[in-house]
Amino acid sequence: MGLTNELIKQKLTEKFGNELLNWDEQFGLLTFESSKEMNLKVLQFLFDDEILNFKFMTDLTAVHYPNEVGRELAVVYHLHNLIDNVRLRFKVFTSIESPDVFTASQLFSAANWMERETYDFYGVNFIGHPNLKRILNVDEMDYFPMRKEFPLEDQTRIDKDDEMFGRG
Amino acid sequence: MNTEQLQTQAPITSPLGRLGGASHIKLPEGSIEKQTTTLNLGPTHPATHGVFQNIIELDGERIVSAEQTVGYIHRAFEKIAERRPYYQITTLTDRLNYCSSPINNMGWHLTCEKLLQVKTPKRVDYLRVIIMEIARITDHLICNSIVGVDAGAYTGFLYVMQYRELAYEIYEEICGSRLTTNIGRIGGFERNFTNVAFEKIEKFLKEFPGVWKEFESLFKRNRIFMDRTIGTGAISAERALNYGFTGPNLRAAGVDYDVRVHSPYCSYEDFTFNVPVGNTGDNYDRFLVRGEEVWQSLSIIQQAYKKVQEFKGTEADIFHADCPAYYLPEKSDVYNKMEALIWHFKIIMGETDIPKGEVYSSVEGANGELGFYLISDGGRTPYRLHFRRPCFIYYQAYSELTKNGMLSDAIITMSSLNLIAGELDA
Amino acid sequence: MRPVRFNITPKEAKLSDSLMVSELPEGHIGEGFFATSLDKVVGLARKNSIWPLPFATSCCGIEFMATMGSHYDLARFGSERVGFSPRQCDLLMVMGTIAKKMAPILRQVYIQMAEPRWVIAVGACACSGGIFDSYSVLQGIDQVIPVDVYVPGCPPRPEAIIDGVMRIQDLVQNESLRRRGSEKYQELMNSYGIE
Numbered sequence: 001m002g003l004t005n006e007l008i009k010q011k012l013t014e015k016f017g018n019e020l021l022n023w024d025e026q027f028g029l030l031t032f033e034s035s036k037e038m039n040l041k042v043l044q045f046l047f048d049d050e051i052l053n054f055k056f057m058t059d060l061t062a063v064h065y066p067n068e069v070g071r072e073l074a075v076v077y078h079l080h081n082l083i084d085n086v087r088l089r090f091k092v093f094t095s096i097e098s099p100d101v102f103t104a105s106q107l108f109s110a111a112n113w114m115e116r117e118t119y120d121f122y123g124v125n126f127i128g129h130p131n132l133k134r135i136l137n138v139d140e141m142d143y144f145p146m147r148k149e150f151p152l153e154d155q156t157r158i159d160k161d162d163e164m165f166g167r168g
Numbered sequence: 169m170n171t172e173q174l175q176t177q178a179p180i181t182s183p184l185g186r187l188g189g190a191s192h193i194k195l196p197e198g199s200i201e202k203q204t205t206t207l208n209l210g211p212t213h214p215a216t217h218g219v220f221q222n223i224i225e226l227d228g229e230r231i232v233s234a235e236q237t238v239g240y241i242h243r244a245f246e247k248i249a250e251r252r253p254y255y256q257i258t259t260l261t262d263r264l265n266y267c268s269s270p271i272n273n274m275g276w277h278l279t280c281e282k283l284l285q286v287k288t289p290k291r292v293d294y295l296r297v298i299i300m301e302i303a304r305i306t307d308h309l310i311c312n313s314i315v316g317v318d319a320g321a322y323t324g325f326l327y328v329m330q331y332r333e334l335a336y337e338i339y340e341e342i343c344g345s346r347l348t349t350n351i352g353r354i355g356g357f358e359r360n361f362t363n364v365a366f367e368k369i370e371k372f373l374k375e376f377p378g379v380w381k382e383f384e385s386l387f388k389r390n391r392i393f394m395d396r397t398i399g400t401g402a403i404s405a406e407r408a409l410n411y412g413f414t415g416p417n418l419r420a421a422g423v424d425y426d427v428r429v430h431s432p433y434c435s436y437e438d439f440t441f442n443v444p445v446g447n448t449g450d451n452y453d454r455f456l457v458r459g460e461e462v463w464q465s466l467s468i469i470q471q472a473y474k475k476v477q478e479f480k481g482t483e484a485d486i487f488h489a490d491c492p493a494y495y496l497p498e499k500s501d502v503y504n505k506m507e508a509l510i511w512h513f514k515i516i517m518g519e520t521d522i523p524k525g526e527v528y529s530s531v532e533g534a535n536g537e538l539g540f541y542l543i544s545d546g547g548r549t550p551y552r553l554h555f556r557r558p559c560f561i562y563y564q565a566y567s568e569l570t571k572n573g574m575l576s577d578a579i580i581t582m583s584s585l586n587l588i589a590g591e592l593d594a
Numbered sequence: 595m596r597p598v599r600f601n602i603t604p605k606e607a608k609l610s611d612s613l614m615v616s617e618l619p620e621g622h623i624g625e626g627f628f629a630t631s632l633d634k635v636v637g638l639a640r641k642n643s644i645w646p647l648p649f650a651t652s653c654c655g656i657e658f659m660a661t662m663g664s665h666y667d668l669a670r671f672g673s674e675r676v677g678f679s680p681r682q683c684d685l686l687m688v689m690g691t692i693a694k695k696m697a698p699i700l701r702q703v704y705i706q707m708a709e710p711r712w713v714i715a716v717g718a719c720a721c722s723g724g725i726f727d728s729y730s731v732l733q734g735i736d737q738v739i740p741v742d743v744y745v746p747g748c749p750p751r752p753e754a755i756i757d758g759v760m761r762i763q764d765l766v767q768n769e770s771l772r773r774r775g776s777e778k779y780q781e782l783m784n785s786y787g788i789e
Binding site for chain 2: 649650651652653655656657659660663664665678690691692693695696699703725726728729730731748749751
């Protein structure tokens with residue numbers, strides 16, 4: 001296996017210098033983050049570079065950290081190099097007031113629906129996405145249900161008596 | 169026949185053409201000029217096997233474009249998972265791809281074990297492999313027989329359905345449930361396999377190959393079936409990768425990516441098996457790849473069964489790892505033993521320490537790479553749990569797969585992709 | 595050789611065990627004739643020719659496949675004809691989670707069915723929302739359509755589904771012919787906003 005985490009890190013620092021931060025290798029999975037303006041450049045570099053060759057998008061999702069002011073939403077990409085069988089995780093953070101992140105759907109067709117799902121759950125606005133609308137929830141929904149402040153349970157329920165469920 | 173052809177046959181004088189001045193009939197505006205038909209397929213259409221909606225633009229019988237709408241059984245798995253303790257999430261994973269629940273269960277346990285750094289004994293691994301491969305067989309069996317149904321052959325479906333019961337009986341013997349199995353705990357199984365379970369596995373190994381051989385001989389070289397499936401719904405390897413295909417669908421396109429081989433979990437490296445690949449990525453190749461995977465699974469079960477039988481003495485009774493802080497103790501022990509009661513209480517009340525961390529772990533689900541992205545903040549419940557659901561990711565290629573094809577082929581394409589609504593909509 | 599198995603402990607045939615006789619409604623029987631009231635005959639006929647409309651959305655749908663399949667075989671109860679058009683069917687079998695996005699469609703399908711129609715909610719999700727007490731799941735289909743029989747289980751075993759169908763058969767057999775025209779029934783429909 002030619003491609004190691006050290007090599008990836010070295011290649012990326014050569015290209016982007018100190019723009020990439022918070023390097024981590026939990027459970028052997030290389031993780032780093034960049035500013036949200038850089039996300040496409042990094043993804044494109046990982047995709048195009050002949051040695052890195054991260055041409056497979058495994059997963060795209062978001063995480064909400066309400067306590068980290070200014071970087072509440074994290075968009076997490078999991079990429080996979082199928083030739084050398086190496087995975088990596090790449091994050092960008094954005095504030096919840098202007099959750100604008102560039103779309104990766106031009107690069108990976110797989111990102112199209114995953115970004116729509118992320119928009120649906122967290123309200124991350126993917127700039128340049130061809131069809132950014134709700135995918136799993138009804139179109140009329142006026143909030144982003146996966147954000148931490150929203151409750152899990154259906155608030156309009158009448159049949160599930162709190163007393164009967166020990167919640168009264 | 170579109171209106172252009174119509175015009176060459178009979179010159180249209182009135183807006184309603186050859187109907188000849190039936191001007192009292194009010195057609196919707198633009199319906200004459202429009203050359204294509206819009207067909208709403210789903211979400212309760214019988215041919216969609218689940219709740220998918222496709223709005224298809226048809227030119228005659230040829231599909232011009234298809235737009236999919238999903239989310240008709242969105243159940244908020246990820247939100248629920250943020251409110252449930254780790255051991256309760258197994259129940260949720262059951263309901264992802266319910267044709268092969270045990271694989272999802274094991275995937276979740278493996279994710280937790282990776283986070284908690286629990287090492288499972290070999291015997292547990294082999295037992296898990298047996299269960300997971302049986303689940304893969306039941307899943308492929310449903311998918312392939314449904315492809316047959318959509319091509320007009322109902323017999324195969326009825327035939328194999330009866331033998332799926334053999335597999336369900338094995339699950340029942342191991343965990344007490346047929347479909348949503350909830351098999352296993354973090355660290356192993358909740359109880360050892362009984363002798364009856366092993367007998368049933370033996371019976372399955374003895375009877376099923378004949379059934380599958382017969383099923384395949386109904387379809388594999390069947391002229392009608394071949395004509396219906398070869399060349400329809402095809403995708404190239406490049407596009408499949410770009411679309412994030414995994415599992416049999418990707419392998420049918422010619423990429424030999426299999427999580428079991430690339431990042432072995434559960435001691436899959438101890439087994440020898442082949443990864444079947446196709447080359448055109450069409451419906452026929454997908455059918456063949458699944459069919460062959462069933463044979464490979466049978467061989468893996470056989471190897472694992474043999475390995476399990478080789479354990480002697482106390483080793484033959486091991487069915488869970490030694491990790492009392494995370495493994496829920498057996499119920500009879502909880503009632504009779506002090507330590508077991510204490511651990512049970514601690515686990516249920518969330519008193520055991522769960523390390524902080526982020527982990528991505530994946531298993532080869534029956535329809536692709538099933539991934540779990542788990543973020544733990546040390547609490548009783550996950551901070552965030554994201555399921556990488558293979559169906560969701562590759563269903564977006566459906567419009568590309570069906571474009572310029574016939575409507576009837578689009579139905580087969582849909583079933584041969586093995587889309588499971590519960591997994592797709594999370 | 596085909597493995598034919600004969601009944602090795604034969605039971606003496608009794609007239610009262612015959613399915614035809616045991617299900618016979620009350621009435622006057624004589625040589626060559628049988629007289630009973632019309633709604634009993636209609637009930638008997640309807641009961642044994644129910645056309646189910648499977649509205650299968652998730653896991654319970656897979657158990658329904660087993661129920662319809664060769665092993666459990668719902669056809670034995672006169673329901674072998676699974677229709678997929680609501681216009682033709684008598685029995686709406688709702689199997690699986692109904693999300694809020696799906697609820698209007700379920701209602702639409704119910705409205706499209708012709709009277710008399712029955713509804714069976716199969717599985718915990720259809721009955722009450724099941725384990726999915728979440729923002730997106732309808733907490734029981736009886737919020738949008740009236741339900742006749744609830745089958746519990748997550749998912750119910752095929753035997754349980756068959757039992758549910760048999761309970762429907764009881765309802766169908768014993769239903770008064772005037773029920774669907776009655777004011778009480780109209781009230782029930784109106785309470786769901788169905789004209």
